[in-house]
Amino acid sequence: MEATTFVLFGATGDLAKRKIYPALYNLFLDHKLSKSFTIIGLGRREWSDEAFQAQVEQSLHTFSRRSADDSASIKAFIKAFRYSVMDVERIEDYHKLLQVVEQREQELHLPGNRMFYLSVGPEFFGKIAASIQESGLGSAKGWKRLIIEKPFGHDLKSAQELNQELGKAFKEEEIFRIDHYLGKPMVQKLDVLEQSNPALQDIWTNQYIANVQITASETVGVEERAGYYDHVGAIRDMFQNHMLQLLMTLGKNDGRISKRQVMESVEPLLKENVVNDVVRGQYTAGSIQGKPAAGYKDEPGIDPCSTNDTFVAVRLRIDDVFWRDIPIYIRTGKRMKEKSTRIVIEFKQPFKRSYSAQERTAPNLLIFEISPNEGVTLQINHKDLPNKGVTSTIPVDLHFNQSGEPEAYENLIYDALQGDPTFFAHWDEVELAWKWVQPILEAFEEDLVPLHHYPAGTYGPDASDLLLAEDGNHWWFDSKPVPLAQRIPREAYA
Numbered sequence: 001m002e003a004t005t006f007v008l009f010g011a012t013g014d015l016a017k018r019k020i021y022p023a024l025y026n027l028f029l030d031h032k033l034s035k036s037f038t039i040i041g042l043g044r045r046e047w048s049d050e051a052f053q054a055q056v057e058q059s060l061h062t063f064s065r066r067s068a069d070d071s072a073s074i075k076a077f078i079k080a081f082r083y084s085v086m087d088v089e090r091i092e093d094y095h096k097l098l099q100v101v102e103q104r105e106q107e108l109h110l111p112g113n114r115m116f117y118l119s120v121g122p123e124f125f126g127k128i129a130a131s132i133q134e135s136g137l138g139s140a141k142g143w144k145r146l147i148i149e150k151p152f153g154h155d156l157k158s159a160q161e162l163n164q165e166l167g168k169a170f171k172e173e174e175i176f177r178i179d180h181y182l183g184k185p186m187v188q189k190l191d192v193l194e195q196s197n198p199a200l201q202d203i204w205t206n207q208y209i210a211n212v213q214i215t216a217s218e219t220v221g222v223e224e225r226a227g228y229y230d231h232v233g234a235i236r237d238m239f240q241n242h243m244l245q246l247l248m249t250l251g252k253n254d255g256r257i258s259k260r261q262v263m264e265s266v267e268p269l270l271k272e273n274v275v276n277d278v279v280r281g282q283y284t285a286g287s288i289q290g291k292p293a294a295g296y297k298d299e300p301g302i303d304p305c306s307t308n309d310t311f312v313a314v315r316l317r318i319d320d321v322f323w324r325d326i327p328i329y330i331r332t333g334k335r336m337k338e339k340s341t342r343i344v345i346e347f348k349q350p351f352k353r354s355y356s357a358q359e360r361t362a363p364n365l366l367i368f369e370i371s372p373n374e375g376v377t378l379q380i381n382h383k384d385l386p387n388k389g390v391t392s393t394i395p396v397d398l399h400f401n402q403s404g405e406p407e408a409y410e411n412l413i414y415d416a417l418q419g420d421p422t423f424f425a426h427w428d429e430v431e432l433a434w435k436w437v438q439p440i441l442e443a444f445e446e447d448l449v450p451l452h453h454y455p456a457g458t459y460g461p462d463a464s465d466l467l468l469a470e471d472g473n474h475w476w477f478d479s480k481p482v483p484l485a486q487r488i489p490r491e492a493y494a
């Protein structure tokens with residue numbers, strides 16, 4: 001790891017405390033940080049270095065995956081932290097920061113590699129990037145890099161504008177856009193699982209795959225983010241970024257995954273056809289794990305007339321030689337029955353006329369559990385001898401020992417420090433994703449898609465089940481899949 005100055009905007013914020021400091025601390029314990037490493041935290045509060053260090057230490061006690069009780073380690077880690085007051089709107093503060101950075105670089109004989117991490121609202125990204133450039137902070141002797149957090153725009157146009165602003169100060173290869181789903185250990189293992197196992201590689205095509213289902217369900221509601229979420233919805237908050245990035249990682253390639261190629265091949269949607277392939281949902285009152293839960297419109301801070309989506313289910317197809325004609329279903333929502341992120345690949349079944357109804361077997365399923373548990377399961381059929389020898393399914397489970405595994409932010413910060421762009425959202429992918437989603441945003445805006453309601457604590461609206469039933473499919477692992485016989489047109493539910 002090269003010696004680096006890590007400049008953190010938003011050092012007093014929530015993300016810094018919960019994720020960034022614990023990630024840096026665990027990298028430090030794993031000897032993955034350079035010995036000559038300094039972190040300059042920036043915020044509006046008037047803090048001394050000591051007060052800042054005490055805050056960082058406190059956050060480690062609360063949020064680090066490994067104990068922060070070893071005082072020698074903590075002391076050695078904390079001494080790398082300095083604090084500087086900064087109002088991101090004032091150019092004078094950047095000049096002051098430059099002095100602090102240069103002083104630290106001299107003290108520690110650092111080569112002038114500078115990592116700028118913007119853990120602040122996206123409205124500041126353009127201003128900060130321009131001020132880094134203008135103040136001379138960006139013209140170090142070594143490399144400079146920028147880490148930013150979603151959201152990258154709220155539609156295609158705003159994303160393009162933001163990217164143009166960033167592009168004036170940083171080249172694309174210097175920008176690391178965090179999508180923390182790409183940092184999750186299971187997602188990082190997907191391409192090697194596919195590439196290094198011929199048995200998997202060979203069946204990763206439309207010759208064998210019947211459909212793919214990607215689910216990210218949350219049990220939480222909007223919590224403290226009501227004002228933000230009510231203007232964003234599941235489509236922008238989860239689907240355009242995390243869900244489409246998960247889809248992109250499934251791409252089949254000879255070498256490294258090309259997420260862009262996958263996104264380029266997703267068949268486009270026309271605004272007037274969005275209603276056929278997209279289900280928009282919003283939760284009403286219900287119960288989560290036995291406790292009553294309010295409806296979305298009764299949540300504090302939410303417009304009582306809101307038509308915002310707290311759930312979306314989407315059917316799409318990838319038009320390339322491996323994926324053509326495979327329906328891919330993606331859903332995500334709040335206040336659902338369980339918290340789970342998983343990908344299920346359902347395989348085709350050989351059709352034999354001679355099979356009687358009893359002889360028909362369940363399809364093979366390959367399940368990638370991403371969170372909260374992590375694992376790979378292959379569901380196969382077997383002869384159940386104690387049960388009169390009937391054919392039934394059995395899961396072949398591979399569950400990883402997660403105890404020593406780095407968390408998403410550790411993987412991502414480490415990769416950015418190494419300059420490895422693999423598990424970040426690149427501009428071409430982000431732009432393609434916004435282009436693909438734009439007709440959905442417009443169709444929602446113009447009310448061309450009905451808003452289906454679902455009680456809190458369920459798997460989403462019935463229309464989401466019917467979307468799959470139209471193709472003779474159902475969501476796997478919901479406790480109540482809609483029987484295939486019920487192929488009621490979804491419009492009937494609107």
Ligand code: NAD
Pocket residue numbers: 009010011012013014015016042043044045086087088089118119120121122149150151
């Ligand atoms: P936060 O509100 O807790 O912290 C924001 C930080 O920005 C604070 O340190 C604050 O002092 C600083 N700030 C605000 N205005 C400033 C100004 N004018 N000058 C200098 N500093 C200023 O927010 P957060 O939850 O830490 O999130 C930070 C960013 O990360 C946001 O863009 C958010 O959208 C994104 N994000 C957060 C999470 C999360 O889990 N918290 C997840 C994904 C993305």
